[in-house]
Amino acid sequence: MKHFILPIVGLITLLATTASAHEGPDPLARWRFDSDAISQQGDQTKILPRRGPTGMLSGKFEMLGEKYDETLFLNGNQSAIVIAENHNDANKYLPTEALTVSAVVSISQPEQWGGLIGVIEDNGSQESGWLVGYDEKTFTFALRGKEGTGRLTYLKGKTAYEAGKLYHVVAVYDGETMQLYVNGQLEAESKEQSGPIQYPAKTPFMIGAYRDSDEFQSLKGRLREIVLYDLAAKKEWVDHDFEHNASLAALPAMESNDPLEFVIEPYLQFGTQSSMTVMWRTNRKALGTLYYGETAECPNRIDIPEGKEIHEITIEGLEPETQYFYRTESRLKPDADPLTSKPATFQTAVNRDTPFAFAVISDTQGNPAVSGKLAQFAWGQRPSFLLHPGDLVEVGPRDSHWTQHFFPSMNPLIRHVPFFPVLGNHEQNAQHFYDYVSLPTPEYFYQFRFGNAHFFMIDSNRNLDPDSEQYQWLEKHLSASDATWKFVCHHHPPYSSDENDYGNLWKTNKGTRGDQNARQLVPLYEKYHVDIVWNGHIHSYERTWPIRENRAVKENAPIYMITGGGGGPLETPGPIRPFFMNTVRHGHHYSMVRINDMKLEFQAYDLDNRLFDQMTISKQPAAAHE
Structure with missing residues (x-):
């Protein structure tokens, strides 16, 4: 078993490039996702590491925050960072006997299978690799050892993450025990796996995605820093590391600054003789307004004062089997320019004797x-x-x-x-x-x-x-x-x-x-x-x-x-x-x-x-x- 403890120095000190400049081991790889890490070369966007391999960034992204708080926001629509399309091409950067991953990240869109960093195959008898990720509510850590159960073990944290808020997540494997820490607290542990990490035959090495041979689920959220070691951290090191990142974890939630757009355009639900429900979804929380009426001018309006991504407004008091018009507006602020849908029509449910x-x-x-x-x-x-x-x-x-x-x-x-x-x-x-x-x-x-x-x-x-x-x-x-x-x-x-x-x-x-x-x-x-x-x-x-x-x-x-x-x-x-x-x-x-x-x-x-x-x-x- 390989363990390490940094009694004083946390990950921030590991910015140093020589072993003599700090206590503790060098990581296999470290990525600090700030503006300095972004390199645009033609139509390619590279993520430059502080240590380790360069990543290729695909899909939409933006930088949020400033200086120490700066983070990379991925929008979840096939956006991800590929370290290697075939993990075998990056073997020298992958742990084998033991593993520690330290990450400062946020989640904006829950997923059943979400990925932050890893090499994983999750298909039947081929289950193998490891992944630090998340599900609909909490952070997760999956891994298979060569002497374990013959399948992946998934650890599930206890802290329900708040959308857009940064968390310090650490995953540890020492060849005998898997551990998952969130904001310095041990939240899950298992001894089901043992021995060296069992890697798939051929699977991508990814950041910001859950991707194996038949799945590709992108992260919608922020990446601030990820550090990967081939040693197993002790609790004392996790405590010190969290101390250096506690100020980030205390920051308020932050979401994308992208222009307001439709994720789902307006559609209709559960129409009756006297009511109709209109729903739509925007890419950011917004104030929703529904305009409707018996003409295309839509003279009536219903406002939702609370900002939401999924908007749901029910019109009451309508006449049976009557044609109505409707359109929607969404605003980031009451005085902001609206995102407006095209006018559409609907008819209320008919009377009992109407075809x-x-x-x-x-x-x-x-x-x-x-x-x-x-x-x-x-x-x-x-x-x-x-x-x-x-x-x-x-x-x-x-x-x-x-x-x-x-x-x-x-x-x-x-x-x-x-x-x-x-x-x-x-x-x-x-x-x-x-x-x-x-x-x-x-x-x-x-x-x-x-x-x-x-x-x-x-x-x-x-x-x-x-x-x-x-x-x-x-x-x-x-x-x-x-x-x-x-x-x-x-x-x-x-x-x-x-x-x-x-x-x-x-x-x-x-x-x-x-x-x-x-x-x-x-x-x-x-x-x-x-x-x-x-x-x-x-x-x-x-x-x-x-x-x-x-x-x-x-x-x-x-x-x-x-x-x-x-x-x-x-x-x-x-x-x-x-x-x-x-x-x-x-x-x-x-x-x-x-x-x-x-x-x-x-x-x-x-x-x-x-x-x-x-x-x-x-x-x-x-x-x-x-």
């Missing part, structure tokens, strides 16, 4: 080119709202998947009509879902009325057995509903002919042909006369016959529809035709549902906006379940 239509698009995940095209086509048909059966994004905890994939691609539609989503498995119940939608509590399940239809929105990632919260809630409200049309939406399909999600039908004839958790709700659908159940999860299109008691019937029973072709990688049905299948199709698509009193028309369209399936349901007054 209406809505679009259905699911599994938009990770393919904005496709989902954006489908959104444009759907908007061309002027739906009243969008129903989304889940998997809005590929990885829910990654904010960039919301801000760079889902919202930009869907904006042509959702700036004019509200969208009503449910959670898919890819959302991973991430906080971003709850931050970016405005739905009735608890948001993971809810209901809404539109015209003569009643919609019940369920989270099929949770338990759905008869004793579960959602099952009992659903039975209560289904039994009380007097709607002409009853619809249910959840991500996982009770019936599916997919080739391998519910048993590999190319290798065996045994399979559940649908999600067994979700199928527990089927008796409720049959008992309370649900008309259609919309699902996603399977990236194809499928419509069943009406199904009652696990048999196909001609009418007056629930129809199950998988509309998972919104952008995700396409899937294929199995080799046989199950009893419930009416129509199945491989391809990206969207659907339109049109309702006029007791008549429902359904149509599905492909990526070229060509009709490929349709059906009509007509009810008689006695069958309307009024």
Whole structure:
């Protein structure tokens, strides 16, 4: 085991370049992220070290503060510092037997997997390397030793970081014990790992990013200093080091000085006959104002006096089935020039006896080119709202998947009509879902009325057995509903002919042909006369016959529809035709549902906006379940 103690001298003294000038060892590398470290050469920006390797800076950045307080701010949008694309090219700067990292940093955007410095691979049996990073609330330290558990151990701190505020973070590994300190305090410790550090075969050496073979999550926050040693520090050294950085940790939070911009342009949420919610996000905390009215001048206004990045304003007291205009303004200060959105329109929910239509698009995940095209086509048909059966994004905890994939691609539609989503498995119940939608509590399940239809929105990632919260809630409200049309939406399909999600039908004839958790709700659908159940999860299109008691019937029973072709990688049905299948199709698509009193028309369209399936349901007054 290698340990070192600096009894008097902290990291600031290590600015000296000769061993005789200080007590204690030299670091492998040290970066002080001030203006002197920035070297612009053509279109390349280099980070010059005080000691060790030069880094290549990509993406947007800015310098904040002055002199001793100066820091480098990375904006989180693919901005990062590459020390080596292949860590093997920088081996002499990487610790092996022991490690100490001392960092002074701030976090402005929480992430599930955030990185400050490290070399890491986090994929199954290949887990290896080390990383000092952060998650949605605290700082973290991950490492794998050659004689450890065969996987990474993650330490999680206790201090909940405040956005924009500097913290002193130290990670230590001595070959037997991992330790994580925040502002001088030991917050996590583990003896799961031992031996030299196990490095990946080939992974980048990064600062300001969590990056391995299939992930790249950039830091939005500040870097003040990072120092890397190949020795393990004792508690006394950490104490002295924090003493030299305590004044920085005591400074107030500081955020970017970038010009105010939209991260997410305005969009609509949970429209009713008398209200509509408008949401948007700015890159900095700002004062929000919503203008609205029945003309493009938008004579009415609502102000939010508190500065926020995610803005949410609900307009109350509107008239049913009425067209309104709206636009937003955001200001850093009350007298500052505003960031203004373009005027857009919306319509409040219609009266019970008025015809209406809505679009259905699911599994938009990770393919904005496709989902954006489908959104444009759907908007061309002027739906009243969008129903989304889940998997809005590929990885829910990654904010960039919301801000760079889902919202930009869907904006042509959702700036004019509200969208009503449910959670898919890819959302991973991430906080971003709850931050970016405005739905009735608890948001993971809810209901809404539109015209003569009643919609019940369920989270099929949770338990759905008869004793579960959602099952009992659903039975209560289904039994009380007097709607002409009853619809249910959840991500996982009770019936599916997919080739391998519910048993590999190319290798065996045994399979559940649908999600067994979700199928527990089927008796409720049959008992309370649900008309259609919309699902996603399977990236194809499928419509069943009406199904009652696990048999196909001609009418007056629930129809199950998988509309998972919104952008995700396409899937294929199995080799046989199950009893419930009416129509199945491989391809990206969207659907339109049109309702006029007791008549429902359904149509599905492909990526070229060509009709490929349709059906009509007509009810008689006695069958309307009024």
